[in-house]
Amino acid sequence: MKRSWISAVLSVLLLATVLLPAAAADRVVRVYNWSDYIDEAILKDFEAETGIKVIYDVYDSNDILETKLLAGKSGYDVVFPSGNFLSRQIQAGVFQKLDRSALPNWKNLDPSIMQLVTRYDPGNDYGVPYMWGTTGIAFNEEAVQKRLPDQKIDSWRFVFEPELLKKLADCGVYMLDAADEIIPAALNFIGENPDSKDPAVIEKAEAVLKAIKPSIRKFHSSENINALANGDICFAVMWSGDANIARTRAEEANKTFVIKYIIPKEGAQLWFDMMAMPKDAPHPKEGLEFINYMMRPEVIAKATNYVTYANANAASKPLVNKDILDDPNIYPPPEVMKRLFVVTPYDQKLQRLVTRIWQRVKTAS
Amino acid sequence: MQQGRPAPPPISPGPPPTPFEVLDRTLPPTSPWAIGARLISLIEKRGRSAVIFIPYVWLVLFFLVPFFIVLKLSFSEAVLAQPPYAPLLDLVDEAGNWYLSARFNLSNYITLLTDDLYVRAYLSSLKIAATATLLTLAVALPLAYAIARAPESWRLTLLMLIILPFWTSFLIRVYAWIGILKNEGLLNALLLGLGLISEPLIILNTNVAVYIGIVYSYLPFMVLPIYASFDRMDPSLIEAAIDLGCRPSTSFWKITVPIAFPGIVAGCMLVFIPAVGEFVIPDLLGGSQTLMIGRLLWVEFFSNRDWPLASAVAIVLLLILVLPIMYFQRSQARRAEREAPQ
Numbered sequence: 001m002k003r004s005w006i007s008a009v010l011s012v013l014l015l016a017t018v019l020l021p022a023a024a025a026d027r028v029v030r031v032y033n034w035s036d037y038i039d040e041a042i043l044k045d046f047e048a049e050t051g052i053k054v055i056y057d058v059y060d061s062n063d064i065l066e067t068k069l070l071a072g073k074s075g076y077d078v079v080f081p082s083g084n085f086l087s088r089q090i091q092a093g094v095f096q097k098l099d100r101s102a103l104p105n106w107k108n109l110d111p112s113i114m115q116l117v118t119r120y121d122p123g124n125d126y127g128v129p130y131m132w133g134t135t136g137i138a139f140n141e142e143a144v145q146k147r148l149p150d151q152k153i154d155s156w157r158f159v160f161e162p163e164l165l166k167k168l169a170d171c172g173v174y175m176l177d178a179a180d181e182i183i184p185a186a187l188n189f190i191g192e193n194p195d196s197k198d199p200a201v202i203e204k205a206e207a208v209l210k211a212i213k214p215s216i217r218k219f220h221s222s223e224n225i226n227a228l229a230n231g232d233i234c235f236a237v238m239w240s241g242d243a244n245i246a247r248t249r250a251e252e253a254n255k256t257f258v259i260k261y262i263i264p265k266e267g268a269q270l271w272f273d274m275m276a277m278p279k280d281a282p283h284p285k286e287g288l289e290f291i292n293y294m295m296r297p298e299v300i301a302k303a304t305n306y307v308t309y310a311n312a313n314a315a316s317k318p319l320v321n322k323d324i325l326d327d328p329n330i331y332p333p334p335e336v337m338k339r340l341f342v343v344t345p346y347d348q349k350l351q352r353l354v355t356r357i358w359q360r361v362k363t364a365s
Numbered sequence: 366m367q368q369g370r371p372a373p374p375p376i377s378p379g380p381p382p383t384p385f386e387v388l389d390r391t392l393p394p395t396s397p398w399a400i401g402a403r404l405i406s407l408i409e410k411r412g413r414s415a416v417i418f419i420p421y422v423w424l425v426l427f428f429l430v431p432f433f434i435v436l437k438l439s440f441s442e443a444v445l446a447q448p449p450y451a452p453l454l455d456l457v458d459e460a461g462n463w464y465l466s467a468r469f470n471l472s473n474y475i476t477l478l479t480d481d482l483y484v485r486a487y488l489s490s491l492k493i494a495a496t497a498t499l500l501t502l503a504v505a506l507p508l509a510y511a512i513a514r515a516p517e518s519w520r521l522t523l524l525m526l527i528i529l530p531f532w533t534s535f536l537i538r539v540y541a542w543i544g545i546l547k548n549e550g551l552l553n554a555l556l557l558g559l560g561l562i563s564e565p566l567i568i569l570n571t572n573v574a575v576y577i578g579i580v581y582s583y584l585p586f587m588v589l590p591i592y593a594s595f596d597r598m599d600p601s602l603i604e605a606a607i608d609l610g611c612r613p614s615t616s617f618w619k620i621t622v623p624i625a626f627p628g629i630v631a632g633c634m635l636v637f638i639p640a641v642g643e644f645v646i647p648d649l650l651g652g653s654q655t656l657m658i659g660r661l662l663w664v665e666f667f668s669n670r671d672w673p674l675a676s677a678v679a680i681v682l683l684l685i686l687v688l689p690i691m692y693f694q695r696s697q698a699r700r701a702e703r704e705a706p707q
Contacts, residue, residue, distance in 0.1 A: 063667035070449045070670065092445045179668070218570060219653050232548070348443055348671075355669050359482060359661075362653040 028053045029286035032068075032076040034273065035060050035222070036245070037131075039306035046293050052286050060222050069094045073280055077287030083272040084180065086127050087120035088345040095126045096279045102288040103128075105295035108315035117272050117312075119342055127274030128291055129312035131241070131304070134340060135181045135269045136329070138224075138243035142257040143171045143234035156189040156264045159237060162211045169215035172233030177219040179358035182209065182237065184269055184343045194269070195343050199353055209361040219362055225249070228259055239271075240329055241309035248308075261329050267339035272312070432683075439676035442470045443669075450672050473677035483661070483678065487685065490658040493572065493647075494640035497579035501636050502629065504580060505587035509628075510621070512588070513595035524592070527585050539578055539649050546574050546650070570652035578646035583639070587632035594628030595621070638686055658682055 027050075035058040043054045057076075059065050062085045068074040069081075069089055081089060089095060100106055106128075113132065114124055121127045139153055147167045148158070158164050165173060176182060184194035186205040196202060217233065225242050227233040229249035236243075243261035250259050275294065277287050293299060300311045301319035308324055310331050317325060324330055332340070346354055408415045442451040457464045477483045512523045530538060545551045546569040553565040568574050598621065606616040622629075644659035651657070658678065665675035 061667070063670075066670065067667050070447050072447050088445065092447055092449070094447055216653075348445060352669055352671065355664060356480075356482065359664065363656050364654075 026053055027051060027283070027286055028055055029078065029283050029290045030055045030057075030076045031078045031290065032057050032059065032065065032074070033078075033080045034058060037080070037273075037307055039302050042294075042299055042302055045299075046290065050289060050293070052289065054290070069278060074278055075282060076278060077281040077283045078275055078277060078290050080130055080273050080275055081127075083117060083120040083127075083274060084343055084345040086274045086276055089276075090121060090126050094278055095276045096281070096284070097125045098128070098277060098291070099288060102285075103292045103295065105292050108295055108297055108313050110312050110314040113272075113312040116270070116342065117274070119344060120272070121274070127276045128295065130273045130275050130294065131307065131309035131311055132270065132272040133240040133309045134263050134329070134332070135176065135185065135237065135239055135271065136243075136261060136263045138228060138236050138238050138246060138259060138261045140171070140228065140231065140234040140257050141260050143231075144168060147171065153260075154262060154265050156185065156266050158235075160186060160189045160208055160212060162215070165212050165215040165235075168235045169217075172227065172235070173216050174218050174220060174224045174227060174233050174236040174238070175216050176224075176237055176239070177221050177362075179354050180343060180346070181269055181271075183354060183357065184341070185237070188267055188341065194267075194341050197346065197350060199350065202350070202353060203357065206357045206361060209357075210364050213361055213364045229253065229255070231255060231257060241307055244308035244327075244330070263329055263332060263336055263340070265339070267341055270337075270340035270342050435676045435679055438673055439473055439680050440469050440471070441673045442468070442472070443671045443673050445670075448672070449670050470673070473674045474681070476674060477677055477681055483658075486656050486658045486661045487682070489656045490641050491685075493575060493655075493657060494579075494637050494643070497576050497583075497640050498633050498637045500576055501580045501583055501587045502633060505584055505591055505632060506625075506629070508584075509588045509591035509595055509625075512592055513598070524589075527588050531585065535582065536645065539582065539645055542574070542578055542581070542650060543569060546577070569650065572651065572655055574650035575647050575655055578650045579636075579640050579643065582646065583636040586635040590631040590635065591625055591628040594625045598624045634690065638690075641686060642682060 029052050031054055033056070037058070038056075043056055046052065047054055062082050065079060065081055066085055066089065068076075069079065070092060086095075109129070113129055117127065117129055118124060137153065137156075137159065144153060147170075148164070151158075158168075183202065183205045186208045187196060187201065188194040190204060190208060192201050192204060222242075224233070224236045224238045225246045226249070228236055228243070228246040230253075231250075240261055240263075243259065247259040247261070250257065275291050277284060277291070281287050294303075295313060297313055297316040298319055300313045301316040304311045304316065304324060305321045308330060311320075328336060345351075437453055438450060441453050443449060444451045451468070451470075453467060453469070455466045455468070457466045508527075512520060512527075515523055543550075547553075548565045548567065548569070550569070552568070553562075556562045557565065568577075602620055602624075603616050606620055607613065611619070642659045642662075643657065644663060647655045647657045647660055648663075651660075662675050662678050665671050665678060669675075
């Protein structure tokens with residue numbers, strides 16, 4: 001009776017292919033964001049208020065998002081690339097212009113931040129800033145004090161001077177696995193333009209990084225949070241908000257040490273994560289509704305209170321927790337803001353050079 | 366006892382129609398149901414050729430077509446667009462005349478040959494895969510022998526134990542090794558507790574961890590084919606050898622291993638080939654200095670957005686693996702011919 005069994009299976013498959021596409025007529029919006037980057041209650045509130053179902057997926061690097069976008073038909077309506085990636089993706093023709101008439105909450109945005117992001121998106125046509133932050137140094141105060149007594153950690157010296165970093169190597173040093181953040185920081189430290197597009201200048205970073213490579217335990221962009229919070233490592237070049245998450249987790253676990261984050265005095269990279277809509281978004285109307293909802297002061301304040309990153313919404317400031325708003329490492333005062341720099345994207349040829357330098361640094365012994 | 370002649374079978378008007386043929390006749394001819402039913406009744410009628418046909422379709426769809434897509438990509442040029450490569454064939458309008466322009470761009474292959482990073486990555490992948498294959502063989506050979514020599518009633522259970530880990534996700538099993546190997550992990554806790562070491566061993570994020578990961582993950586692929594050849598071995602061959610004064614260790618090398626040789630070769634290929642291109646294990650367990658071609662491919666594809674170069678890396682890897690294997694198979698076949706009884 002094998003034959004009738006096969007027939008049965010085939011007929012079920014046939015049935016499935018005919019019936020499945022008929023379902024799904026409800027309103028949905030497909031959102032693709034960084035992992036650990038929203039208060040999930042916001043999504044529930046949005047669904048309850050609008051009746052639009054949110055399908056929410058996450059990624060942990062700009063590269064993954066970019067590959068999906070460039071391949072086309074990603075199926076997402078709202079994505080969150082960082083500024084320099086957004087800029088390149090705009091050039092590649094990935095995004096559609098946002099219809100301002102569908103975004104009345106645009107008025108809540110901070111004009112000074114909107115001015116800054118024109119570096120990536122001239123005219124503010126394609127992107128709405130979601131969160132912004134800096135790339136600086138996080139450390140376990142107790143462990144670092146023990147190894148570098150009477151030293152104030154306030155400078156990139158402690159990262160890029162091999163003798164200093166070597167003293168910290170035994171308690172564990174992590175570095176972001178992001179060439180476009182670490183190479184500009186190294187260039188800034190040696191007094192070059194961090195946003196330089198001159199290959200000869202960019203290559204200068206290689207020697208600086210190779211010299212400190214032996215003291216670095218791992219290059220990784222997300223494991224650093226738990227490693228710092230558990231006390232597995234004591235020093236990391238990382239993103240401001242992630243350092244705050246590590247501090248909170250260490251406090252929750254009743255650890256005796258304190259995690260600190262600093263923006264080095266030489267300056268640090270300022271970056272923005274932007275909300276944008278792919279050209280081929282299947283639900284553009286719902287996508288705009290979602291972006292507009294995220295620009296409500298009380299909603300974005302809730303997100304900031306959860307992820308401890310600064311947002312670009314001026315109207316939300318009174319609703320942000322005071323300890324976050326007053327933290328100079330999250331909302332830097334004007335004199336610190338002046339020292340921050342932004343980095344614009346590399347073209348294909350330079351990108352290859354930058355990745356190649358990064359590969360050589362990481363595989364150096 | 367037969368009582369007279371049996372009645373002749375009734376002359377049938379051909380085989381009865383299958384349920385799907387009936388469906389086909391009753392439905393309107395263009396409905397998807399009818400098309401499906403027609404397909405299925407065709408498969409039912411021409412079962413034999415369908416069975417041969419399916420693997421061919423499978424190979425063409427899932428091997429040849431992707432291969433040609435990758436091959437085509439490897440000759441194109443990376444551009445900032447969607448999709449991020451320039452078309453290979455293009456219709457060009459030149460003063461009213463249409464030309465089909467084909468641009469074969471060899472620069473990706475030239476980059477592979479001239480940038481020592483790739484050569485080093487290929488060599489290091491081959492080295493890591495070869496070492497891991499030998500280690501796997503060292504573990505699998507006694508294991509397979511023990512299973513084959515175990516009492517009949519035990520064998521199935523033992524084989525099940527080898528296959529059992531497959532029921533859990535590969536990724537989760539590799540992740541579990543992080544918990545075992547890390548500085549404060551289970552292995553170090555055990556060794557410290559036993560007083561064998563005084564400082565935790567740094568294993569995670571080194572090549573040693575990669576070897577452990579590969580041996581662990583690919584062990585079943587080595588054990589099963591070797592077991593199959595041991596299983597067919599006649600134990601009386603060993604008895605005869607020992608009766609004739611052969612020492613057990615000599616009989617193992619002179620009789621057991623040659624008999625298991627086809628299984629060993631099959632097992633080594635099943636481990637070596639995927640291990641060369643392995644990405645997950647070096648990424649999770651390896652350190653930043655673990656240079657393997659799978660990781661480099663990831664970097665080309667995701668960080669550099671250079672799909673053409675990534676495709677060229679993949680094509681060269683395929684050539685590196687396929688050519689020696691084809692040569693090996695051919696020499697094996699020739700040897701078998703020579704050794705065949707005249």
